[in-house]
Amino acid sequence: MKNEAQIRILLLQQYLCTLTDEEHAASVSDILQFWESHGIQAGRKSVYSDIQILIDQGVDVVCVKSTQNRYFVGSRLFELPELKLLVDAVESSHFITRKKSASLIRKLASLTSQEQAKQLNRPVYMEGTVKQDNEAIYYAVDMIHTAIQEKRRIAFQYIEYTAEKEKVLKHDGYRYEFSPYALIWSRDYYYAVGWSEKHGKLAQFRVDRMTAVELLVQEAIPAQDFDPAMYVHQVFGMFGADIRRITLLCENSTMRSVVDRFGEEVQTEIVDGAHFQTTVDVAPSPPFFAWVFTFGGKIRIMEPEEIAAKMREMAMWLQ
Known part of the structure; x- marks a missing residue:
């Protein structure tokens, strides 16, 4: 038959x-x-x-x-080493909940044989992070992607924590109106970057702290020469601050870290046998200062003076 x-x-x-x-x-x-x-x-x-x-x-x-x-x-859509890599990424991601991780790993396992799938059952140990428990975040990400593609605005409320570690709505439940330009993954968090009506400027919000996300009919405010790659390059840790041109004096041993942070295209010049200098455009925000602090004086802010003074002021807190 x-x-x-x-x-x-x-x-x-x-x-x-x-x-x-x-x-x-x-x-x-x-x-x-x-x-x-x-x-x-x-x-x-x-x-x-x-x-x-x-x-x-x-x-x-x-x-x-x-x-x-x-x-x-023989050959499949994904080879076993590729599936192992994907499973490790899913398992170690702070952004993906345990429930969603298990679901995604089961789906990935279905792309190989049952015997090889057993090799995908291996825990990945994460350093200093815990899994999210907010299942709604996936729908928020999808809605923001839609808004970016269709050039529409979104509205949402934002979550913060009290001293008692209770979740509350920021500004008494104020609904932000926002024109998203890009979703950026930084340090295992999703950030929506775009024009904020409340702040009247380019701003960023952590997606896992956004709630009641709504796709609006209004057109998004057009992006003015917004470059996501440059934005990530300049704004450390996604903390809001105006971009400044900052000159750093660095010991030679820090060159690898400077290249890791600013890219191989970063402009440097030799100062003496032990130091080089670089001038970079960054946001002088707490994450930037924290990065400089990690080198214990091997990287120093030289200019502008008010940024160097702010660094010295922050160092006073340790005394």
């Missing part, structure tokens, strides 16, 4: 994709037994012809020739 032949081929593809790999090939007898367990009676010739149909349709069925030929699926 025609329908039975179609079902037989679909079952064969399912069997080969799910139960075979390089180390677990299936014989003709294995395939016949599998068909029989699903109520399909067929002969060896059907196995050969159906495998050829799958090959003709682009399925990479590999034949291991011997006294009893054995078959397995």
Whole structure:
């Protein structure tokens, strides 16, 4: 019967994709037994012809020739090392909840054989981070993406914490109206960057702290020469501050860290045998000062003087 032949081929593809790999090939007898367990009676010739149909349709069925030929699926959409990499990224992401992580990993595991999928069950230990518990964040991200693509505004409320660690709505539930330009992933958090009506300037909000996100009909305020890559490059840690041109005096041993932070295109010049100097455009915000502090004096702010003075003032807090 025609329908039975179609079902037989679909079952064969399912069997080969799910139960075979390089180390677990299936014989003709294995395939016949599998068909029989699903109520399909067929002969060896059907196995050969159906495998050829799958090959003709682009399925990479590999034949291991011997006294009893054995078959397995070779190349897949994702190779096992690629799936391991993706699973590690999902497992270690602060942004993705435990529930969603488990769901995504199950879906990724379905892209390989059952035996190889067992190798994807391996915990990744994260440093200093915990998983989110806000399932609604995925819908907020999707809505913001839609707003960016359709050039529309969004409205939302923003969450903060009291001294008792209770979640409350900032500014008594004020609804921000916002024209999103980009979603930026920084330090394992999503940030929406765009024009804030409340602040009257470019601003950024952490998406996991946004709630009651609503897509508005109003058109977004057009971005004025907004470059997401440059924005990330300049604004440390996504804390709001005006961009300033800052000159840093650095010991030679810090060059790798300077390149990591500002990119290989950063302009530097030699000062003496032990130091170099660089001038960068950054936001002089707490994360920037914290970055400078981590070098224990090996990187110093030279200009402008008011930024250097602010750094010295912050250092006084440690006394």
